Amino acid sequence: MRMGLGRRYAVYLSAFTLASITLALAAAGVIAFRQANILQSQIRAAVSTVQSTNEEERLRGTAQYLAGRLFNPLFGLDVERIDEEIAQVRRWLPIRDFLVTDPGHFIITDGTDAKLSFGDALDGVWPSADSGALLVTDAGGRRQVRFAIQSGGTLAGFAAVTFAEDPAQVGLRRIDEETSNLWARHRTSLLGLFLGALTLILLLGAATSAWLSRSLSRPLADMSQAAAAFSKGQHDHPLPTDSHDELGELARALRKMSEDVRNHEGALRDETARLRRAEAERSELMADLGRKNAELERFTYTVSHDLKGPLVTIQGFAGMVMADLGANVPKQVKNDLGRITAAAEKMQHLLTDLLELSRVGRIVNPVEVVSFSEIVADTVELLQGQLREKDVEVSVTPDLPRVRVDRKRMVEVLQNLLENAVKFGMPDRTPRVEIGLLRTEEHTFFVRDNGLGIDPAYTERIFNIFEKLDPKAEGTGVGLSLVMRIIEAHGGRVWSDSAGVGTGTTFFFTLGPSCWPGSDAATTS
Amino acid sequence: MANEPDRMLRVYADLLDELRKRLVPRNVRVAPLVIAQDVADLARKVKHADVDMVVETAFATFALEDQSEHGVTPRLAIVRRNQRTYHTVFFTRKDSPVQKLEDLRGRTIVLQADRSTSAYAVPKAEIGRRGIRLVLAGQVAQSKASAFYLFAGAELNQAVWVLNGKGDAGAFNEIDWASLPAKMRAGLRIFHETPPLLRGLLSFRTGLDARTKAICEEVLLGLDKDPTGRAALDKAAGVTRMELLTSKDVADLAAWRVTLKGASR
Numbered sequence: 001m002r003m004g005l006g007r008r009y010a011v012y013l014s015a016f017t018l019a020s021i022t023l024a025l026a027a028a029g030v031i032a033f034r035q036a037n038i039l040q041s042q043i044r045a046a047v048s049t050v051q052s053t054n055e056e057e058r059l060r061g062t063a064q065y066l067a068g069r070l071f072n073p074l075f076g077l078d079v080e081r082i083d084e085e086i087a088q089v090r091r092w093l094p095i096r097d098f099l100v101t102d103p104g105h106f107i108i109t110d111g112t113d114a115k116l117s118f119g120d121a122l123d124g125v126w127p128s129a130d131s132g133a134l135l136v137t138d139a140g141g142r143r144q145v146r147f148a149i150q151s152g153g154t155l156a157g158f159a160a161v162t163f164a165e166d167p168a169q170v171g172l173r174r175i176d177e178e179t180s181n182l183w184a185r186h187r188t189s190l191l192g193l194f195l196g197a198l199t200l201i202l203l204l205g206a207a208t209s210a211w212l213s214r215s216l217s218r219p220l221a222d223m224s225q226a227a228a229a230f231s232k233g234q235h236d237h238p239l240p241t242d243s244h245d246e247l248g249e250l251a252r253a254l255r256k257m258s259e260d261v262r263n264h265e266g267a268l269r270d271e272t273a274r275l276r277r278a279e280a281e282r283s284e285l286m287a288d289l290g291r292k293n294a295e296l297e298r299f300t301y302t303v304s305h306d307l308k309g310p311l312v313t314i315q316g317f318a319g320m321v322m323a324d325l326g327a328n329v330p331k332q333v334k335n336d337l338g339r340i341t342a343a344a345e346k347m348q349h350l351l352t353d354l355l356e357l358s359r360v361g362r363i364v365n366p367v368e369v370v371s372f373s374e375i376v377a378d379t380v381e382l383l384q385g386q387l388r389e390k391d392v393e394v395s396v397t398p399d400l401p402r403v404r405v406d407r408k409r410m411v412e413v414l415q416n417l418l419e420n421a422v423k424f425g426m427p428d429r430t431p432r433v434e435i436g437l438l439r440t441e442e443h444t445f446f447v448r449d450n451g452l453g454i455d456p457a458y459t460e461r462i463f464n465i466f467e468k469l470d471p472k473a474e475g476t477g478v479g480l481s482l483v484m485r486i487i488e489a490h491g492g493r494v495w496s497d498s499a500g501v502g503t504g505t506t507f508f509f510t511l512g513p514s515c516w517p518g519s520d521a522a523t524t525s
Numbered sequence: 526m527a528n529e530p531d532r533m534l535r536v537y538a539d540l541l542d543e544l545r546k547r548l549v550p551r552n553v554r555v556a557p558l559v560i561a562q563d564v565a566d567l568a569r570k571v572k573h574a575d576v577d578m579v580v581e582t583a584f585a586t587f588a589l590e591d592q593s594e595h596g597v598t599p600r601l602a603i604v605r606r607n608q609r610t611y612h613t614v615f616f617t618r619k620d621s622p623v624q625k626l627e628d629l630r631g632r633t634i635v636l637q638a639d640r641s642t643s644a645y646a647v648p649k650a651e652i653g654r655r656g657i658r659l660v661l662a663g664q665v666a667q668s669k670a671s672a673f674y675l676f677a678g679a680e681l682n683q684a685v686w687v688l689n690g691k692g693d694a695g696a697f698n699e700i701d702w703a704s705l706p707a708k709m710r711a712g713l714r715i716f717h718e719t720p721p722l723l724r725g726l727l728s729f730r731t732g733l734d735a736r737t738k739a740i741c742e743e744v745l746l747g748l749d750k751d752p753t754g755r756a757a758l759d760k761a762a763g764v765t766r767m768e769l770l771t772s773k774d775v776a777d778l779a780a781w782r783v784t785l786k787g788a789s790r
Contacts, residue, residue, distance in 0.1 A: 077686055080679040108685065115706035119688070 013209030014202070021201045025194045032190055040179045060134050062093070063147035066159060070149045074100060074156040079109050086111030096142060096164040100149070102157045122160060129155045219247040223254055230254075235262045297358050304354040311351065315344040350466075353478035357465065360485040365406045369517050372400035372445070375407060376435050379414040383422075390422050390431055397436035401443065403515050409486045414447065416479040417507050421449035423474060426502065438508075443516075448506040454498040462496060483509075490515050530560040536761055540748075543757040547744045553737055568592035571730055578741065579728045584642035586726045587782050596731050600738075601745060601767040602774055603725030609768070610721035611698040613647040616713045618687060623694055626655050626717050633662050633673040635683045635692035642722070643698035644680065650784045651696075651719050684709050722781055723774060727767060742769070 066089060073081035086098045090111070098111045099122060107117045126146055127133035135146040144162045148155060219240045229237035235258045241251045318340045325333065376396050380387065387394060403410075418433060425431035429450060438444040454462060454469070461467055463484045468477040487494040491512015498505040537558050545555040559576050561567035564585060570576045571593040579589065579597050589597055602609060615634075617623040623632065629652065637644035649659050652672060662673040675692055677683045683695040684705055694716075702715070727745065729738050748754035749766035758764040770778075 077682060077689060077691060078678060079681050079685045083681075102689070108689075113706065115708060118706060118708045119712065 011209075013212060014206050017205030017209065018198075018202055021198060021205075025197060029190055029194060033187070036183050036186060040176070040183065043175060043179060056136075059136060059145055063134050063145055063159075063161075066161070067147055067149045068151075070100060070159060071151045071156050074102075074108065074149050075151075075154070077108070082109050083111050093161075094164040095161055097160070097162040099160045100157060101159070103155050105158060108157065122158075124160075126158060219243065219251070223247075223251055226251075226254065226258075230258045230261065233265075235259070300354055301358040304351040304358065308348070308351050308355075311344050311347055315341060315348070318344065350476050350478075353476045353482075357478055357482050357485060360409070360482065360489060365408050367404050367406055369402055369404045370407055371402050372437070373398070375403075375405075375410050376400065376414060378407075378411050379418060382411065382415060383418055386419070386422055390425065392422055392425075392431040392433060394418075394433045394435070396434075400437055400445075402517055403511060404517055405490060405511065405515055406486075409489070413483050413486050413509070416483050417447040420479065420507075421447065421451055421505075424452045424470075424505075425449070426451055442510055444508050444510050446506050446508050448504065450504040452505075453501050453503040454496060454505050455500060456498065459496045459498060463494070483507075487511075533560055534558060539757040540761040540764075543748065543754055544744060547747075548740065551740050551744075553740050564588045564592055568596065571596040574730065574732065577730045577733050577737075579730075581726060581728070582642040583723055583726055583778065583781060584646040584785060585640075586728055587785055589728075590782075591786075597728035598731050599726040599728040599770060599778065600742060601727035602723050602770055603727055603767055604765045605724050606763045607765050608700065608724055611643060611700055611724050612721045613643045613651065613696050613719045614699050614702050614715045615648065615651075615694055615696045615717035616684075616687065616702070616715045617694040618690075619712055619714045621693060621714070624716055626652055626657065628716075629672040629694060630657055630670050631672065632693035633675060633691075634659070635675050635677050635686045635695040637680060637683060637697060638676050638678060641697075644683070644696060644701070645676075646785055647719055647722065648696035649674075650781075651717075654784060681705070684713060688712050720777075723778065725764075726770075726778075 066085075069085050069089075070082060072078075073085065082100055086095075086100070086109070089095060089098065099117065100108050100110075101122050102108055105122045105126065107120045107122055109115055110117050124146075125135060125137065127135040127148060129148045129150055133148055137144045137146065139162050142162050142164065144160060146158065146160045149157050149159055222238075222240050226237045226239045229235075239251045239255050241248060241255055243251065318337050322329065322334070322337050322341075329337075373396065380394055380396075386392075414435070421433045422431060432450045434446075434448040436446055436448075438446060458469055462469065463480045464477075465481040466477040467480075468475070484494050487509045491514055492510040494507065494509035496505055496507050541555065541558050548555050556577075559570060561570060561576075567576070567579065567581075567589055571579070571589065579586070580603065581589065586597065586599055615626065623629065634648065634652070636648060639645055652659055656670065658668065658671045659674050660671045662675045664673075675686070677686050677692075677695075680697045680701040683692075683697060686692045687695045688709060695713075699718070702710070705713075729741070745767045746769065748758050758766065
């Protein structure tokens, strides 16, 4: 659950207040508890001292009290009342036996219902009948007090009281109980006070914390809302900029930033519109260019295809003329017919290459995933005769990668490049061709030879159609144009590199991303 | 009547509540419990119709009948602690020459208090039936045939006094005799016992209408039939149940009435 700034501050302040007050009250409680324990111990010690020093006097006082209580009922032989008195005394003194006798020391009652000792003579030493006479004896390890029950010189009888335990200890225990009860009540009061104070302080603390946090967090919350509104483009959202403190400065900075953003957004919108217009124009131009290229390709195809017919006619009729003339053909005519036939053949080659070049943009072969090593092998196999004739050494980098290409066209690329290497070899050296791959960021295939090389000034011109650096060389000058068209159709590019004449030439070419297996795009040729 | 009105109010409170629960639905209003100071006070309350129902001993009921000019009529016997009747026993020291009531002439009998039925009224009547007049000890006897009496205040004291020679004989009911400490009882001897007397009586004010009386009787007789009623009865000084007086009860009561009246003269 997301907790707002104000609520979080309130919780922090409340928790801090609660912890502080709790600690303070707990400390006060501990002090009070220790003081109460000390006080209880001191009271106990004081009472113990007083009781032990005045025991004789205390017992005498007790005996006199009991004698005073028992005289009337004993004198009147009111046993029921004597029993009631004994029961009363048993409630506050630890009495084991309480025997009341007549003046002849015969037991009248022992305070019990059964009265098992009724009528028995109680032996032993007895005090005199004087008022206040007291005899403390030991009865089976317990203290026994014997005293006369008399008043005004009249003796009603005697009493023998055996204590179950030291009355002083009972007194101390009673004091302990009383002080413990007192302390328990005190503790309850303290706890009540503690809880009451805690509740009150918690309420006050929570209210204060809420008020403080609101006053602190409200401007921040306003600015947070304003920032959120600005991010949605609502730059008119109000901000508390009239405050003269740091928050006011922050609000003003936020306002200025908002205005800057609004200005930049306007400029960005204008630029975006301009770019969109330019993109539309470019697209239109590209489409127009595409249409014109297509038209040009159709034209080239039509011209090259349609011109082939008349050319065949010319070649045919030139041959027929040569046959009609037979052996009597004048030398000059024979030479002329030979030139017509040679020109027609040359034109035939030109038209064939031109037709092939136009097909690169129109005829589409299915693409397949194939190892480039296989494509190289196909090409070398195709040119096996030429290579053997010229004794060309071909070396191929092993394990060339798999590619997704128009296999037939890719063989044509290597075929043209290899034929060039064979065609333009140095007469004094064994032709060598190396086919491989530079595993750089953009994988680049290369075909390197040790042939004539190319003047660096012509490394780009050689890709133009019908461009021949050596007019006497074989071919029509379409081969490298064809290579460029095929590579470009595969999304790649081709270029050549040579240090100059006699240094050999290296042709490099790349393939587009769609030609690498794993890509979904298709390649066309 | 009671010496401790607060205790009586307390022990009879549940019984009163129980009666209220059972009588009010039958259109009988239950008034608060009344504790009288003495028979005269109770007789006044009966005459003024402040009281409709009285629970008392037989002796007090007879006195009330006299003083209220037959303002009450006993209807139910009260059984306490499963005991419907009791009787008075006369005892003396084992070594005493007293063998019969007539031997008490010129001697002193220790009684409990003048409010007691079994330990005063009945013994006094039983002795009086033999032509022996009882005189409070310390007073001058009108004839040599008189006997003297003392009040010891409690049954236990009566026994002790007899054993210690303050009196020659004592009298109380057989239940108190049974509850005496065995050692005391061993020093005493019973020399006479009276016929049984009902332990308690419930009487209605004579003028109370018959319907109300009948409903009250029905409810009172049914109290011991369920747990709450039994608990309320038990709390009321150990009442076990109430029973309708039989014709024999009525005849015995009439005989006792004559006896006690004779004794009071």
